[in-house]
Amino acid sequence: MKEVPVGVSARHIHLSEEHIEKLFGEGYQLTVLKDLSQPRQFAANETVEVRGSKGSFPKVRILGPARKHTQLEVSRTDAFQIGVKPPVRESGDIAGTPGITIVGPAGEVELEEGVIVAARHIHFHTKEASEWGITDKQILRVQLQGERPLTFDDVIARVSDAYALDMHIDTDEANAAGVKTGDKAVILD
């Protein structure tokens, strides 16, 4: 059985070096609150406010390290709440997505694009992917047998030496399935 641990992503933001400095001050370095399941990725102690047209989230967790482009990942529920209309996209694919206002202790950023609802996906280390016959970008059907059993028919496989086995879903998806981080998912085909 191809069993995968589930990681539920709450709304979070990845910041570029340039935006970290604008929001927190020149030369500022994020500090580590907690290591994440993917190697070298961490939840930072720092948070920012994000402001949409209808509302704001005062404390959105920053995930480090800095990335090339700033990217805010929200659930569809979050998006309705603050008044932004992001598409469902893979991480990094932000061309043409909406922007948002980001507020930190040292300044603000008017982000032009970068708000997405993250497409559900599984990170595989190259070794597991190879053993299971799974290739990068493959679309998988994945069953979650939580309190509210369901099968996602469109889970994207992402394969790299830099990844650890983990299925990433957002809070809407976790709540629809009745699962939490650490629960198990099963790849059906």
Added chain:
Amino acid sequence: MKEVPVGVSARHIHLSEEHIEKLFGEGYQLTVLKDLSQPRQFAANETVEVRGSKGSFPKVRILGPARKHTQLEVSRTDAFQIGVKPPVRESGDIAGTPGITIVGPAGEVELEEGVIVAARHIHFHTKEASEWGITDKQILRVQLQGERPLTFDDVIARVSDAYALDMHIDTDEANAAGVKTGDKAVILD
């Protein structure tokens, strides 16, 4: 193909006659904003505030007519937001569920039990159910081919002469599937 229209339920409340009077005044009658898909059910013009331990929703839509027992239906996301821990239940099955504070223009109600996350279900008129070989309480697998395709493996069939064909899911479920009211679902078996 067994095709069913989807109806997305936002958070809402059903009130008993007694609670309508406590919240809106003696002899008060709800007024109709909009008829719903189920015969004789309606969204009322009236709303109430509901208050949990961590937050409140200032305008929760009342669905009429009055019921025997007051029942608040929220998504899991809603429940986290206001600090209440309802189980996933079928409508009407409220024994042992948490309560909540309800505030209306004429008074407040300390509800002792009645908060649920509604179990996903399909209403069938007896005629369709019979044609499709579906029986009351049967568990169905139902596919939603929206922006984020998925299959719910635990959809409860509810069959009655008083029902019209409609699949009811909450906002978490709709957002996880990328569907909206009026989209179509397909019963797989």
